[in-house]
Amino acid sequence: MKVYRFTCIVCPLGCSIEVKVENGKIVDVTGHTCPRGQEWAIEEVTSPKRIVMSVVPVEGGALPTVSVKTAEPVPKDKIPKLMRFLAGLKLKAPIEIGRVVAEWEGIKIVATRGA
Amino acid sequence: MEPMPQIPMLSYDVVVIGGGPAGMAAAVKAKELGLNVLLLDENDYLGGILPQCIHPGFGLHYFKEELTGPEFASRLARRMVELGVEYRTSSRVLEIRNYSDLEKVVIFTSPAGVYQAWAKAIIYAAGARERHAFEIGIVGDRVAGIYTAGEAQTLMDVYGILPGKEIVIVGSGDVGLIMARRFALEGAKVKAVVELMPYPGGLARNVMILKDFNIPLYLSHKVVEVRGRGRVQRVKVVKVDENFNEVPGSEFWIEADTLVISAGLVPSVKKLKKIGVEIDPATGGPIVNDRLETSVPGIFVAGNSLLINDLVDYVAEQGELAAEAAKEFIDKGGIESRNWVKVEKGENVRLIAPHYLSGDRDVHLYLRVARPMEDVEVRVPEIGKRLRLPVVKPAEMIRLKLKAEEIQKAGEKLTVEVVGA
Ligand SMILES: Cc1cc2nc3c(=O)[nH]c(=O)nc-3n(C[C@H](O)[C@H](O)[C@H](O)COP(=O)(O)OP(=O)(O)OC[C@H]3O[C@@H](n4cnc5c(N)ncnc54)[C@H](O)[C@@H]3O)c2cc1C
Numbered sequence: 316m317k318v319y320r321f322t323c324i325v326c327p328l329g330c331s332i333e334v335k336v337e338n339g340k341i342v343d344v345t346g347h348t349c350p351r352g353q354e355w356a357i358e359e360v361t362s363p364k365r366i367v368m369s370v371v372p373v374e375g376g377a378l379p380t381v382s383v384k385t386a387e388p389v390p391k392d393k394i395p396k397l398m399r400f401l402a403g404l405k406l407k408a409p410i411e412i413g414r415v416v417a418e419w420e421g422i423k424i425v426a427t428r429g430a
Numbered sequence: 431m432e433p434m435p436q437i438p439m440l441s442y443d444v445v446v447i448g449g450g451p452a453g454m455a456a457a458v459k460a461k462e463l464g465l466n467v468l469l470l471d472e473n474d475y476l477g478g479i480l481p482q483c484i485h486p487g488f489g490l491h492y493f494k495e496e497l498t499g500p501e502f503a504s505r506l507a508r509r510m511v512e513l514g515v516e517y518r519t520s521s522r523v524l525e526i527r528n529y530s531d532l533e534k535v536v537i538f539t540s541p542a543g544v545y546q547a548w549a550k551a552i553i554y555a556a557g558a559r560e561r562h563a564f565e566i567g568i569v570g571d572r573v574a575g576i577y578t579a580g581e582a583q584t585l586m587d588v589y590g591i592l593p594g595k596e597i598v599i600v601g602s603g604d605v606g607l608i609m610a611r612r613f614a615l616e617g618a619k620v621k622a623v624v625e626l627m628p629y630p631g632g633l634a635r636n637v638m639i640l641k642d643f644n645i646p647l648y649l650s651h652k653v654v655e656v657r658g659r660g661r662v663q664r665v666k667v668v669k670v671d672e673n674f675n676e677v678p679g680s681e682f683w684i685e686a687d688t689l690v691i692s693a694g695l696v697p698s699v700k701k702l703k704k705i706g707v708e709i710d711p712a713t714g715g716p717i718v719n720d721r722l723e724t725s726v727p728g729i730f731v732a733g734n735s736l737l738i739n740d741l742v743d744y745v746a747e748q749g750e751l752a753a754e755a756a757k758e759f760i761d762k763g764g765i766e767s768r769n770w771v772k773v774e775k776g777e778n779v780r781l782i783a784p785h786y787l788s789g790d791r792d793v794h795l796y797l798r799v800a801r802p803m804e805d806v807e808v809r810v811p812e813i814g815k816r817l818r819l820p821v822v823k824p825a826e827m828i829r830l831k832l833k834a835e836e837i838q839k840a841g842e843k844l845t846v847e848v849v850g851a
Contacts, residue, residue, distance in 0.1 A: 324635035328820045368484045370590050380590040382484035382500050398615055412504050428500040
């Protein structure tokens with residue numbers, strides 16, 4: 316059996332949650348105060364996701380880079396591959412903030428700065 | 431009074447110094463209130479530190495939406511442009527002169543030359559500076575590869591340059607943790623985060639970053655020495671006891687090419703001190719009343735120059751308040767109160783602002799505790815006010831709202847304390 320321990324980040328309470336996993340199945344969740352915390356902890360164990368941010372070089376803009384983020388959280392284990400994809404991007408000004416500048420495996424990459 | 435005729439002269443109701451979120455929110459509000467306003471910033475872009483903070487986590491209160499730093503900045507900047515707020519970037523304020531309550535001068539350089547701007551009121555929103563290696567007692571070789579977190583962040587997230595490959599970070603506050611994630615995402619190896627205190631300084635959601643990237647965190651440790659030839663090669667770490675004394679024999683070396691110092695911010699107030707503004711040693715910013723007016727009438731302050739804020743939302747809120755106050759000051763020729771109530775620090779309160787309350791308006795008190803505690807009450811015994819909180823941490827600013835009627839019930843002073851519930 317594997318035991319995962321987290322400090323919950325759903326709200327400022329910061330509960331210490333424990334998730335017990337046996338043969339790939341969740342057998343017990345303890346320490347949470349609310350159902351949202353429980354749901355979050357289960358997702359952290361089964362399919363953790365993160366918003367990813369980076370910068371991409373841009374030609375002809377006011378600054379040499381434009382900052383970007385994923386439009387939605389990305390599965391954690393896909394992040395290194397996504398970062399390699401982003402490292403290969405090159406953009407040309409003008410770019411407005413909010414524009415989708417690329418797409419990777421169905422995930423939109425959005426400019427968070429203008430250039 | 432000497433108007434310095436050789437320097438071109440401009441004239442405004444309000445001059446705002448600093449184009450970060452505090453200054454932009456102040457300029458927008460001042461313009462909306464019908465004031466003639468000029469905003470100055472020494473950077474060549476608006477936004478202060480926000481354009482370099484490309485992570486999400488900004489604006490949940492102010493815009494009711496989670497934005498990145500540049501997104502937050504661009505909303506305020508767009509509003510400035512829509513309203514036609516006059517602003518100048520690449521314009522550095524050299525000096526403030528205070529001739530009389532409604533006659534002040536801001537002297538600044540710009541690519542077009544040196545100017546003096548006359549103003550009836552000034553809103554000072556110049557942000558903070560970062561504490562550097564010498565301030566926290568790191569000795570050793572003077573080599574390349576030592577950066578403050580802000581410098582490293584600007585290099586990486588504005589100019590697209592990775593500052594190093596093997597990195598040690600000093601400080602586990604949100605800034606240090608967020609930098610750890612950025613380095614790790616961009617392919618650098620973060621060899622350690624070293625924290626003096628026995629607990630991490632940042633929010634739980636940011637502490638999780640260390641787990642995401644398997645970054646070791648050394649609590650109750652400090653970096654004391656840097657060695658290298660031309661560039662950082664290794665840093666010396668030592669354990670400390672509960673009194674922060676070094677534990678003999680506990681030192682070890684970490685090989686790294688880069689040291690990033692994220693050891694806190696200090697309000698940037700030199701120019702205010704020069705004109706006699708009184709400073710609170712606890713916040714490092716000016717002593718202010720509930721209009722965010724300093725001890726020099728007509729000089730208002732907001733954002734990280736007032737006190738170090740962890741949420742941009744509060745910074746923008748302070749900017750708006752300072753603008754409303756500037757309007758009142760100009761219309762009435764001064765900020766008056768029948769009776770200023772002094773705010774005092776009680777048990778486990780390390781710092782608090784504002785320092786004087788008029789009782790004519792509701793206020794937000796911003797405070798930080800000295801040490802972490804669980805299940806507490808923030809209490810103001812003089813008026814029987816209580817606010818229950820599950821946890822308090824030095825890194826998380828507490829915002830306490832007091833109503834005008836409540837403040838009126840107080841005598842000469844109000845004490846704010848954080849005690850077990
Ligand atoms: C790395 C980092 C991460 C953060 N993450 C978050 C987060 O996730 N969520 C959140 O809500 N908050 C976050 N914050 C906090 C928040 O962003 C800051 O508190 C806020 O940006 C401070 O705004 P400010 O306007 O007071 O100062 P600043 O943004 O520092 O702006 C001050 C401006 O004044 C200008 N200036 C200074 N001196 C002069 C002069 N003499 N003449 C002309 N101009 C001058 C400077 O150029 C600068 O542009 C973070 C802060 C940092 C440092």
